[in-house]
Amino acid sequence: MSRRVVRQSKFRHVFGQPVKADQMYEDIRVSKVTWDSSFCAVNPKFLAIIVESGGGGAFIVLPLAKTGRVDKNHPLVTGHTAPVLDIDWCPHNDNVIASASEDTTVMVWQIPDYVPVRSITEPVVTLEGHSKRVGIISWHPTARNVLLSAGCDNLVILWNVGTGEMLLALEDMHTDLIYNVGWNRNGSLLVTTCKDKKVRVIDPRKQQIVAEKDKPHDGARPIRAIFMADGKIFTTGFSKMSERQLGLWDLSNFEEPIALQEMDTSNGVLLPFYDADSSIVYLCGKGDSSIRYFEITDEAPYVHYLNTYSSKEPQRGMGFMPKRGLDVSKCEIARFFKLHERKCEPIVMTVPRKSDLFQDDLYPDTPGPEPALEADEWLSGKDAEPILISLRDGYVPVKNRELKVVKKNILDNRPPPGPRRSHSTSNADISSPTLEEVLEEIRALKEMVQVQEKRISDLEHKLCQFTNGTD
Template sequence: MSRSIVRQSKFRHVFGQAAKAEQSYDDIRVSKVTWDSSFCAVNPKFLAVIVESSGGGAFLVLPLSKVGRVDKNYPLVIGHSGPVLDIDWCPHNDNILASGSEDTTTMVWQIPDHTPCRPISEPIVVLEGHSKRVGIVKWHPTARNILLTAGSDNLIIIWNVGTGEPLITMDDHPDLIYNVSWNYNGSLFCTTCKDRRLRVCDPRKREVVAERLSPHEGIRPMRAIFTKEGNIFTTGFTRMSQRELGLWDPTNFEEPIALLELDTSNGVLLPFYDPDTSMVYLCGKGDSSIRYFEITEEPPYVHYLSTYSSKEPQRGMGFMPKRGVDVSKCEIARLFKLHERKCEPIIMTVPRKVSKLVEEIQSLKATVLSQEKRICDLENKLSKYTNGTV
């Protein structure tokens, strides 16, 4: 009985393609802060990029349609007295964005639909509770006005943005927190930490409900994200400084579901997960490629699909929510790659099958060619008769 060697998957032929040059955003001075954030956040209305600025922290917010060269006097969002480290769009309101900064504050901003005449300097809420820089801001995926922040004081604070008051403060981390990820419905979040532990936290219980020491044995920073099934996908480094990815069941942290070595590059891998397709896109800072994988329930569980490669390395990356992609063109994801001076959309597309209409056109063309050949043969025959050569 014959068995197919190639694994069947509708995403096996997904390919990435950079947008045309005129569809990029040029002359953006991307921040040079040495912080492992993505420096970019995007939603169906706006593109936000953390930029270089004098006299404090700032970021640029552009309507998605405003492609091309950005005016050097384009109004920025200013207000932080220190560099901005992380930004995140609210999933429930496309005009609301949160920013965390080295000045220990988190600010929530209302971005107008029209282009402002002057810099936006008045946040709608200022959240003060951290004693050191705020490096992570994450909106709750399902509850309105709930924002999580994590700072270099090793604290995690969950805020009610409507009142500006902290709801929950957790101090379970003894060292710097590298990243935080909510699960699909927001009932849990996972964290990675400089103490090399992966933790699963229940904010309602205000405690760590599961943890794993050294999911990756290297000492370099790790990243972790929840999948829609409730497993945790991680990226990190081996003891020999090779980049590695893993898939874990938080109810049984003893052994990984999957563990896969990638390469020996230094850049921290930023994972972006699409729950609709169960695909994860890995973007390494300083890399010039984007690898993508499919997570399934059959071995080996994490399936390599393909790699999008370009010439220039990426400084950061933004990931468009699914409601912002053009499904009529078979687009399943759109990433926004930060270069040193510009932002370039990269479109991930599933090739559509040849439709019956195209097949019919091809069949008609073949028939026409056949008829034209037949006519040509008859005309040659007629010519021979009239010339008396036959």
């Protein structure tokens, strides 16, 4: 008689459970745009959700502690002239979020720690370079102020948000609509999936395709791909019979999958969320009412099914909390924010442990909020692993840090010395003293505007405190 040996894993008994009803976020008009985005982004300070809005695109930002029924007049972040398709919090500044829209622009916003009285309408910087709607944005994991955007013009652009400049444009690499883009752990490579049924691994700085796999899944529906911590690639897609599949691939042999599993026959695209610290992939299908989770190991069959969290209501989107935002005292290893039609429901994934002590094996050092590189260093070819922090004493979010954008002054690009070409004899050269006076006046005006903006912000903060005290 053969005896089956149960695989040992500290995550074998992970279970998910919803929070209590009073800890949910209710009366939120979640966007109805038909786009395979998560529609939700979360960090240790804020929850952001793309919402329905008249006359343009908007999303709502709520402090994590502001649970319960959301006031219908709660301020929004509005600035796009068409629906917002994707949002992403900056990993190095919990008060900065980027949004991508059908209006072909990407906007970066500064969110104050207090709840503003009015809607936020002025982004810190607007990035314009796409010719069609922008459906994907993603911050660089280790370099400060580097943001990626991908649009329906089949173009991937890398930006320096600190200067508002375009760093790189990856053209002629994708022949059709880009489904998703993901960074590897240190941000040296990208993995993309496309409507042409190819998965590409790209070195963005060399603007080269490092590896390419045609039809990792045979079905016609969208494919998703993400990097694992060890450099392998995890994909979700559909078979020829429209069954949902997951796959694991090694770049050294991209032709054959390490693992390929069929799951079910549902139509929803599977969105993978990866926790590098525990090597667990969570699969959330749009329109599903469940979250499946798998542990990725170095032993066959490599992708080990752990469990399924099920609820009654189908999900319209999903937010995934970074590890530093979890409650380590309750052995919480993941937290999801599940969007329904009118509410957002946090789901907590926990490993049952009897001890109240800090569990070192569940919480290795994890990427913190400090960038390892500046944008210029990364662009010049330097790579660095994320700067790690310990969660032993819990994580306390850093206070509001302002994002400063220093755009290059076009007046600094002075014309070369010599006679000016002119069609009119009345055009005279501007004398140096006059130019200096104009520059000085511009500086003075800028300082005045900054002083007034700070004054308005302080007054809004005081008014907000006064209002809260009288409710």
